[in-house]
Amino acid sequence: MSQAAQIKPESQLLVNTVSGCFLACLRKAAQRQEPFNHWLLKDSLPQGFCEAIASLPFTPPRDGVFDGKRETNNTTRVYFTPKNQKKFVVCRRIVEGFQDPAVTGSIEAATGTDLSNTRLRIEYCQDTDGFWLEPHTDIAVKKFTMLVYLSNDPYLASAGTDLHEGPPDFNCVGSAPYGKNLGLIFIPGKDTWHGVGQRRFNKIRKSIIINYVTRDWRDVWELA
DSSP, X not given: OOXXXXXXXXXXXXTSOHHHHHHHHHHHOEEEOSSSOEEEEESOSXXXXXXXXXXXXXXXXXXXXXXXXGGGGGGGOEEOOHHHHHHOHHHHHHHHHHTOHHHHHHHHHHHOOOOTTEEEEEEEEXXXXXXXXXXXXXXXXXXXXXXXXXXXXXXXXXXXXXXXXXXXXXXXXXXXXXXXXXEEEEOOOTTOOEEEOSOXXXXXXXXXXXXXXXXXXXXXXXXO
């Protein structure tokens, strides 16, 4: 039986505190300033959560169009919506954790962003072979971006998010380490160029993306 199959979500996830785990993670985060200000994370979520997310019964998208933009495949994207929170305890626990005022306050103190009057948006990504993202900056209505990777598969060792210098050359200067419960934080701005280069994914690249977005967010059905 696989490790994921052994997880008992209700019994295991109820005893873990997402907010407490993340606050400890944030205190130990490694801040880097090149090519832009960002934080590298370890142990972002409590034990068992990465496996629980990765075992959610969502089929990886098929026949995706890989043109360097996630929005091209908007119809197949998965979010921690109220509906999915009701169905899956792991979705609900993560949303509750990142809605905790202690978490939002600590993020503001650590990063300088303003999360007042924002809403939470969490996406579950299953990127298959052929996927890539062109260097881009997140749109202005995103006030916080955090990625958490979900697998220790050695085939995905080079699957972390690439960090780029800006125009005109968009040179890649490094990548966030990809591994189970490792992650990356940055505050979207004009210089936060990032992407995923064109390389083979022999396994599914699983991650979650956590954003706080302004009330101007158009696609409200995506929100937690």
